[in-house]
Amino acid sequence: MAPRSPKAYDPAATVAAEGPTVSRNITDVVNAGLAARYRAEKRFRAYGIIAILIALSMLATLFATIIAKGYPAFTTTVLELPVTVERELVANAQGEVTPESIAFANFATPLRAALDAQFPDVEGRAEKRQLYAILSDGATFALQAMIRENPELVGREVIVEAPVSSDFDLLYKGQIDIALPESQRRVNDRQVAWFQALQDRGLVDSEFNTILFTNGDSRQPELAGIWGAVVGSFYTLMVTLALSFPIGVAAAVYLEEFAPKNKWTDLIEVNINNLAAVPSIVFGLLGLAVFLQLFGLPRSAPLVGGLVLTLMTLPTIIIASRAALKSVPPSIREAALGVGASKLQMITHHVLPLAMPGMLTGTIIGMAQALGETAPLLMIGMVAFVVDIPGGPMDPATVLPVQIFLWADSPERAFVARTSAAIMVLLAFLVVMNAAAVLLRKKFERRW
Amino acid sequence: MNSQATAAQVQTDAAAAAPQGTAGSPLVGPGEKAKVSARKANVYYGDKHAIKDVALDIKQNEVTAFIGPSGCGKSTFLRCLNRMNDTIDSARVTGTITLDGDDIYDRRVDVVQLRARVGMVFQKPNPFPKSIFENIAYGPRIHGIARHKDELEEIVMTSLERAGLLAEVKDRLDQPGTGLSGGQQQRLCIARAIAVSPEVILMDEPCSALDPIATAKIEELIDELRQNYTIVIVTHSMQQAARVSQRTAFFHLGNLVECGDTEQIFTNPQHRLTQGYITGRFG
Numbered sequence: 001m002a003p004r005s006p007k008a009y010d011p012a013a014t015v016a017a018e019g020p021t022v023s024r025n026i027t028d029v030v031n032a033g034l035a036a037r038y039r040a041e042k043r044f045r046a047y048g049i050i051a052i053l054i055a056l057s058m059l060a061t062l063f064a065t066i067i068a069k070g071y072p073a074f075t076t077t078v079l080e081l082p083v084t085v086e087r088e089l090v091a092n093a094q095g096e097v098t099p100e101s102i103a104f105a106n107f108a109t110p111l112r113a114a115l116d117a118q119f120p121d122v123e124g125r126a127e128k129r130q131l132y133a134i135l136s137d138g139a140t141f142a143l144q145a146m147i148r149e150n151p152e153l154v155g156r157e158v159i160v161e162a163p164v165s166s167d168f169d170l171l172y173k174g175q176i177d178i179a180l181p182e183s184q185r186r187v188n189d190r191q192v193a194w195f196q197a198l199q200d201r202g203l204v205d206s207e208f209n210t211i212l213f214t215n216g217d218s219r220q221p222e223l224a225g226i227w228g229a230v231v232g233s234f235y236t237l238m239v240t241l242a243l244s245f246p247i248g249v250a251a252a253v254y255l256e257e258f259a260p261k262n263k264w265t266d267l268i269e270v271n272i273n274n275l276a277a278v279p280s281i282v283f284g285l286l287g288l289a290v291f292l293q294l295f296g297l298p299r300s301a302p303l304v305g306g307l308v309l310t311l312m313t314l315p316t317i318i319i320a321s322r323a324a325l326k327s328v329p330p331s332i333r334e335a336a337l338g339v340g341a342s343k344l345q346m347i348t349h350h351v352l353p354l355a356m357p358g359m360l361t362g363t364i365i366g367m368a369q370a371l372g373e374t375a376p377l378l379m380i381g382m383v384a385f386v387v388d389i390p391g392g393p394m395d396p397a398t399v400l401p402v403q404i405f406l407w408a409d410s411p412e413r414a415f416v417a418r419t420s421a422a423i424m425v426l427l428a429f430l431v432v433m434n435a436a437a438v439l440l441r442k443k444f445e446r447r448w
Numbered sequence: 449m450n451s452q453a454t455a456a457q458v459q460t461d462a463a464a465a466a467p468q469g470t471a472g473s474p475l476v477g478p479g480e481k482a483k484v485s486a487r488k489a490n491v492y493y494g495d496k497h498a499i500k501d502v503a504l505d506i507k508q509n510e511v512t513a514f515i516g517p518s519g520c521g522k523s524t525f526l527r528c529l530n531r532m533n534d535t536i537d538s539a540r541v542t543g544t545i546t547l548d549g550d551d552i553y554d555r556r557v558d559v560v561q562l563r564a565r566v567g568m569v570f571q572k573p574n575p576f577p578k579s580i581f582e583n584i585a586y587g588p589r590i591h592g593i594a595r596h597k598d599e600l601e602e603i604v605m606t607s608l609e610r611a612g613l614l615a616e617v618k619d620r621l622d623q624p625g626t627g628l629s630g631g632q633q634q635r636l637c638i639a640r641a642i643a644v645s646p647e648v649i650l651m652d653e654p655c656s657a658l659d660p661i662a663t664a665k666i667e668e669l670i671d672e673l674r675q676n677y678t679i680v681i682v683t684h685s686m687q688q689a690a691r692v693s694q695r696t697a698f699f700h701l702g703n704l705v706e707c708g709d710t711e712q713i714f715t716n717p718q719h720r721l722t723q724g725y726i727t728g729r730f731g
Contacts, residue, residue: 339640
């Protein structure tokens with residue numbers, strides 16, 4: 001760069017030479033084009049609004065259908081039936097009522113007797129079976145639980161809140177069309193008449209469906225709940241979180257801060273980005289081959305589900321963590337190094353704390369993704385019908401989205417509402433998790 | 449522009465204009481001792497040759513200013529003095545740079561220890577997003593300088609005092625350092641640098657982001673700090689170099705063109721490039 005001569009550029013001379021002639025034209029030219037420019041801008045904004053409206057209407061439709069279908073599942077129908085449990089029914093050979101004797105007693109008998117008492121004119125085995133079909137199997141459990149808690153009720157007349165079977169639940173909710181010919185519905189005319197009679201006597205009531213939130217899966221819709229799936233999801237996510245967060249952060253820190261920039265690290269980076277796009281069922285096949293076949297881990301276990309989902313969420317967490325590390329300004333790194341911090345001190349004292357909100361956001365989003373994941377879990381047997389609430393990560397379990405899949409696949413009509421209810425619960429969890437991620441990001445954004 | 453030819457010309461010119469050991473030379477005389485000295489220092493960023501064969505001595509308890517047009521390598525050279533260039537993968541340094549006679553690029557030298565001895569203040573004030581107290585306590589803490597809490601507090605207070613910041617912040621030591629004004633932040637960074645008792649403080653355009661009043665305060669501070677520290681400052685402002693430094697080095701395209709007493713550089717530059725730069729004809 002040699003010293004420039006002062007005459008190389010003289011703005012005044014330039015303006016004098018070409019300024020005035022151009023400037024008059026420029027105003028006209030600008031004015032002529034202005035309307036078109038504003039039109040283009042308006043058009044562009046209209047496109048954006050249309051796109052958002054389409055997306056919003058889809059979302060609204062989704063929520064509307066799910067809520068409309070799902071809300072009846074949050075209530076259940078019960079018969080407030082006066083029942084007397086005779087002493088000889090629950091007593092053991094010595095004539096004593098013990099917890100054990102209660103456990104072995106047949107509580108269906110007093111319930112049937114109570115129904116018989118309501119309709120003394122019903123006779124014959126076939127008719128009686130139709131009458132007894134009003135009550136769910138859950139009614140015996142309800143009565144048993146009542147007696148177990150308070151054995152003094154034996155021999156007295158008590159009011160049992162007995163759940164009705166799902167068909168009558170639907171009937172009460174008006175979801176069975178009585179106008180249809182008898183052969184095309186699951187409740188016949190006599191049953192409808194009996195149920196109507198019970199209703200007229202004020203014995204039918206609707207209450208909040210606690211069973212849906214406390215029970216595991218069941219073949220009977222009125223007894224099926226999501227609690228088993230929620231617990232399964234919880235164990236699965238805990239395993240995923242415990243593995244993917246430390247591994248993901250460690251990998252991101254190494255790649256971003258320590259790894260030399262060469263072909264190998266480029267290759268690793270490309271592969272991590274590729275893994276993020278691999279269909280999740282492939283991870284399920286990998287889990288089947290490695291964790292189940294090779295390591296011999298139990299099938300249907302949240303542990304294996306967590307391992308598979310760890311593989312699936314790792315790329316997400318690594319990519320988010322690397323972005324968070326990259327966004328820490330170099331000035332902070334230089335400041336730390338400048339006062340004599342070692343590289344590790346620089347990272348642990350300054351870079352990681354600043355990158356942590358971004359890393360956590362990425363992790364929460366990864367977890368939300370894992371919570372909603374179904375396909376890889378089908379491969380490792382988490383699609384099994386599991387009635388028991390899992391007691392740990394090694395017990396057979398299923399997870400919420402798989403439970404939804406199972407219920408959606410069930411032939412019983414009553415599962416339709418329960419499927420939607422389970423979707424609502426899953427969506428609520430996802431919304432909470434994503435909101436947490438957003439809040440976290442808002443709270444810690446740009447502290448420097 | 450034919451920078452190749454110019455660079456070659458500069459080199460020959462520099463060699464002709466500044467014979468070693470005389471007044472206005474980049475090297476100290478036979479009787480004097482240099483705090484930091486560089487011989488045949490070269491820096492490469494990949495293929496780019498950023499610093500070319502620089503030989504320069506920096507005397508103790510003096511302020512040495514590096515001036516020169518943008519991209520001339522003055523910051524690069526400054527960052528060699530505490531091995532800050534180590535953090536850049538593609539950067540490679542050859543030649544010798546010594547601190548008190550010991551080669552700082554020696555394999556046995558611990559870079560952490562070096563940076564404790566050679567502190568640095570950056571162009572943009574960069575306090576940690578922590579409290580004012582923590583900002584200054586960080587260095588002493590990681591080096592284990594303070595044996596107990598009282599000692600640490602004392603170090604923090606003296607550092608703030610020396611940086612001329614104590615009066616302004618003593619009531620809010622627990623407030624975040626990022627909440628201070630730009631000039632205060634920069635003085636906080638200076639306090640942070642002196643908290644680990646370095647021997648040399650490198651300042652990379654410390655006032656370029658500050659207003660004139662804050663700049664004046666920093667310059668005053670630099671002049672005071674000279675009693676206890678050796679200071680090297682990179683600056684774009686020639687007035688600033690003239691005001692604060694005792695010696696000035698002029699860099700151009702990676703070459704050290706001229707170095708000498710500040711007064712001599714600004715009143716009687718030997719090299720026509722220096723002359724051109726300080727009179728504002730280019731740069």
